[in-house]
Amino acid sequence: MNKMISASLVSLSLLMSSASFAAQPASADKAAAAFNVDKASFVKAVTSSNAFEIESSKLAEQKAKDADVKKFASEMIKDHTMAGEELKKAAKLGDEAPVMSPKHAAMLEMLKGASDQDFEPLYIDMQATAHMEAVSLFATYAKGGDDAAVKEFAAKTLPKLEMHKMHVTKLVAAH
Structure with missing residues (x-):
């Protein structure tokens, strides 16, 4: 009797778990946005991130060795x-x-104060993190943003950011 109940519970468990897998979307591209971001928050985050990317990269043009x-x-x-x-x-x-966020401003100050030896690995690491965050933010806004023109911008810009992310991943591996 106990074996029969155990077998029934295992069967039921497998059935339930396969049903929950069937409810999953086919791919992340078809999934709904993980959370919604309003236009003002998106614009604030993107303008800060962009300013950081540009200013830190100007430093890298001067201080990087490779x-x-x-x-x-x-x-x-x-x-x-x-x-x-x-x-x-x-x-x-x-x-x-x-306007750069306090986080991005602090990161830029760290780069400015980095030694010649520490600058390049720190820059690469910060770029890798920044691009992972940017890809996530842009993908989220492109799916669930509240402004059509800004959603279109996010969707149009996302492939370039994904390319940057791949490029910086190669830099991480090379250095």
């Missing part, structure tokens, strides 16, 4: 400057200078 890191920094300046301009248009922002 050509591949300098090339990456140059790409970051070009691409994030362009993204900043596109965000201004999409979100109908004025020409005021972007």
Whole structure:
């Protein structure tokens, strides 16, 4: 009798677990956004992140030793400057200078104070983290944002950020 009850419970458990897997979306691309981000929060986060990407990359152009890191920094300046301009248009922002969050400002100060030996690994690490955060933020807003023009900007910019993330991952591996 106990074996029969145990077998029934195992069967029921397997049935329930397979039913819950069937309810899962086919891929993350088809899943709903993990959380919603309002336009003001998205714009604030993106303008701060962009300012950090540009300013830290200007430092990297000066302080980095390796050509591949300098090339990456140059790409970051070009691409994030362009993204900043596109965000201004999409979100109908004025020409005021972007405000860096305390987190990004502190990260930039750490880079400014880094020794020549520590600068490059710190820059690469910060870029890797920044791009993981950016990809997540842009993917979330592209799926669940509250402003159509800014959602379109997020969706259009996301592939470039994913490319940056792959590039910086290669830098992590190389250094």
